Amino acid sequence: MSAVMITRKVRKWEKLPGKNTFCCDGRVMMARQKGVFYLTLFLIVGTCSLFFAFECPYLAVHLSPAIPVFAALLFLFVIAMLLRTSFSDPGVLPRALPEEATFIEMEIEAANGNVPAGQRPPPRIRNVQINNQIVKLKYCYTCKIFRPPRASHCSICDNCVDRFDHHCPWVGNCVGKRNYRYFYMFTLSLSLLTIYIFTFDIVHVVMRSVDNGFLNTLKETPGTVLEVLVCFFTLWSVVGLTGFHTYLISLNQTTNEDIKGSWSGKNRVQNPYSHKNIFKNCCEVLCGPAFPSVLDRRGLMQEDSPASSTSAAPSSSSSSNPMSQTMKTTAPLIPNEHTPDDAKPSIAASAEKSDSPKEEDPPTPQVPPLASPETEADASLAKDKAQ
Numbered sequence: 001m002s003a004v005m006i007t008r009k010v011r012k013w014e015k016l017p018g019k020n021t022f023c024c025d026g027r028v029m030m031a032r033q034k035g036v037f038y039l040t041l042f043l044i045v046g047t048c049s050l051f052f053a054f055e056c057p058y059l060a061v062h063l064s065p066a067i068p069v070f071a072a073l074l075f076l077f078v079i080a081m082l083l084r085t086s087f088s089d090p091g092v093l094p095r096a097l098p099e100e101a102t103f104i105e106m107e108i109e110a111a112n113g114n115v116p117a118g119q120r121p122p123p124r125i126r127n128v129q130i131n132n133q134i135v136k137l138k139y140c141y142t143c144k145i146f147r148p149p150r151a152s153h154c155s156i157c158d159n160c161v162d163r164f165d166h167h168c169p170w171v172g173n174c175v176g177k178r179n180y181r182y183f184y185m186f187t188l189s190l191s192l193l194t195i196y197i198f199t200f201d202i203v204h205v206v207m208r209s210v211d212n213g214f215l216n217t218l219k220e221t222p223g224t225v226l227e228v229l230v231c232f233f234t235l236w237s238v239v240g241l242t243g244f245h246t247y248l249i250s251l252n253q254t255t256n257e258d259i260k261g262s263w264s265g266k267n268r269v270q271n272p273y274s275h276k277n278i279f280k281n282c283c284e285v286l287c288g289p290a291f292p293s294v295l296d297r298r299g300l301m302q303e304d305s306p307a308s309s310t311s312a313a314p315s316s317s318s319s320s321n322p323m324s325q326t327m328k329t330t331a332p333l334i335p336n337e338h339t340p341d342d343a344k345p346s347i348a349a350s351a352e353k354s355d356s357p358k359e360e361d362p363p364t365p366q367v368p369p370l371a372s373p374e375t376e377a378d379a380s381l382a383k384d385k386a387q
């Protein structure tokens with residue numbers, strides 16, 4: 001067999017190792033499980049359609065034509081924010097290339113020396129100083145990187161996400177650094193839309209009841225009852241969720257940090273990201289600079305495949321570490337990406353056993369952070385299912 005290789009160009013998203021799905025040639029990026037996202041979409045579109053069909057014609061004539069117009073604008077805004085949150089890169093951090101991973105391993109080993117046999121090796125942690133606070137960077141055994149501060153590994157998407165907030169099945173994506181503000185605008189506008197529809201449902205029923213009687217009104221507009229029920233249950237959950245995120249934003253905190261108690265409780269570490277000023281915190285989270293995606297998922301990379309098997313088996317898009325292939329150092333290597341200049345990445349602890357198959361215990365430290373926020377926020381979001 002001659003070792004002739006054929007080089008072909010593929011988009012980088014085809015080779016990304018996480019569990020995301022892509023469509024539109026990499027422009028749209030979501031989590032793999034999307035069932036609940038479709039339910040969200042269905043509930044919003046369904047409820048609004050009923051409102052436009054049953055209430056709007058009557059209200060436009062008897063009250064004001066502005067009512068359906070405003071509802072339509074709000075509806076479009078909600079859908080736009082939902083899609084923006086769901087279809088974008090939440091801030092996924094690329095995994096280390098094999099050479100980079102090897103280098104980090106070596107660095108850790110060199111700093112830690114030999115761990116006596118039978119002794120539990122200390123966790124892989126680096127300390128950095130941020131605003132005079134010591135913040136721990138944890139090593140991700142899956143991505144082979146020291147996660148930047150505030151990043152966490154999402155077990156559902158199987159990626160480290162920068163400024164990880166939580167994984168939200170309702171929007172079918174992680175919520176992180178790059179889509180948090182859209183997520184917040186989504187919950188806020190959905191709250192308004194729900195209140196709006198709920199209020200005008202009641203107004204509509206009352207106005208019609210005066211002429212036709214209550215029971216006749218319900219018979220004539222059967223959609224109204226359904227809408228009132230959906231809105232009633234959605235209202236509490238979505239408004240509650242919006243309130244919770246407003247509180248987090250005012251403290252410049254993530255759901256993940258709130259659940260882990262990163263800046264409270266036993267740690268006694270002050271939140272180094274907070275400006276100690278609600279207005280400044282809100283400005284930073286909601287109006288701060290937009291961060292570009294570091295995945296470059298539509299970029300081209302070369303892939304070598306054996307000539308004999310022509311195009312037979314090349315890319316199944318989910319091998320373990322395909323980023324490695326020929327990627328030309330897409331993005332800056334992560335460990336230092338967010339490390340402030342004054343940070344002293346002294347390797348605080350020593351390494352765990354550093355032989356190659358270290359995938360075993362690693363996920364453990366990472367799972368709670370994301371499992372919890374997810375369950376939490378989505379417990380709250382779960383309420384918004386009512387919508």
Ligand SMILES: [Zn+2]
Nearest residue numbers: 140143153160
């Ligand atoms: Zn990771």
Ligand SMILES: [Zn+2]
Nearest residue numbers: 154157167174
């Ligand atoms: Zn996720």
